Amino acid sequence: DADVTQTPRNRITKTGKRIMLECSQTKGHDRMYWYRQDPGLGLRLIYYSFDVKDINKGEISDGYSVSRQAQAKFSLSLESAIPNQTALYFCATSDWSGNPTQYFGPGTRLTVL
Amino acid sequence: KNEVEQSPQNLTAQEGEFITINCSYSVGISALHWLQQHPGGGIVSLFMLSSGKKKHGRLIATINIQEKHSSLHITASHPRDSAVYICAVPPSGGGADGLTFGKGTHLIIQP
DSSP states (O other), rough: OOOOEOOOOOEETTTTTTEEEEEEEESSSSEEEEEEEEEEEEEEEEEEETTHHHHHHEETTTTEEEEOOOEEEEEEESSSSGGGEEEEEEEEEEEEEEEEEEOOOEEEEEEEO | OOEEEEESSSEEEEEEEEEEEEOOOOOOOOEEEEEEEEETSSSEEEEEEESSEEEEEEEEEEEEETEEEEEEESSOOOGGGGEEEEEOOSSSSSSSSSSSEOOOOEEEOOO
């Protein structure tokens, strides 16, 4: 079983709809991240969380919110989706106690019409 | 904000060729990451290095902290090496987290 899972894997929605992307991990890591990837722009950080009670904005947090429900779960919400939020979204985890390697989920392809 | 530049953006080579991908960054860092994104979209970490050189199979990563530059080399390239290779750096300080990524190098190895 994958260590970092994301649901859904693909989603098509309409402008103005509320969308939640979910991420779960079994690695026992404290740190979790949400990134989005756009063609020609690369990956960019949306939000990150050091632990359940510590959530921080990244480079492009406008239009997004997150919830860290437990150490293993980190959800990304689009309160009112817009077409320029069409992108590939990745969740990642890391354990900074020794090795800050990041482990990525498989990605969620979101299309906003 | 650290600016991360990769070159080339696209690279097509023949099987067996020696491949070099370059990464430069603008602000001093403690370590640099190289990642591989498969054609299906999945991202895996290849290396995290803070000095010198690391080798894993046919992949070699080097870093020069003073020059703010890293290279990823692939020896005896194979079509299965076709992927996007991405370098990334952590924040330079201030208690922040998350990576800043280059735009990636799209590598195609032809048989």
